[in-house]
Structure formats: structure tokens, C-alpha cells
Amino acid sequence: LIGTDKDGKTAEFSFDKVVAATGTLKINEIGDAVEKEFPETYVIGDCVSIGKIADAVHKGFITATQI
Secondary structure, eight states, X not given: XXXXXXXXXXXXXXXXXXXXXXXXXXXXXHHHHHHHHOSSOOOOGGXXXXXXXXXXXXXXXXXXXXX
């Protein structure tokens, strides 16, 4: 994966698993892009729908136990 920071500096990353926290709005462009490259992607939290942090943490826990 090649990432770019806010200053335009790029870096290449290799990984087995990724957790991305993208903010408090439903913004699923990141999830959509990752799902295209990696079929085993789990989209949770505000990428699915706006909710409370406790709901996101619970869904994250449930999802993590299934991986």
C-alpha cells in the first residue's frame, strides 16, 4: 500500500492487517477502495452508519473475534 500524508509525502507500507479510523462522518471511500484490493475487508463503525462510540467498539470487538 502506498500512502500520502497531508504534505504530499508518500510512503510504502506492507502489512497483514489494517485498522483505519476515519472520523465521525459516514465516509466509505476508504473502505470501498480497500475492499477492491483486499476481498477480506471488514467495514464497521461510521463507515457503515453514524452511531455512538460504544456501538462501534462493540462491533469492532465482534468483528475482531471473527477474523
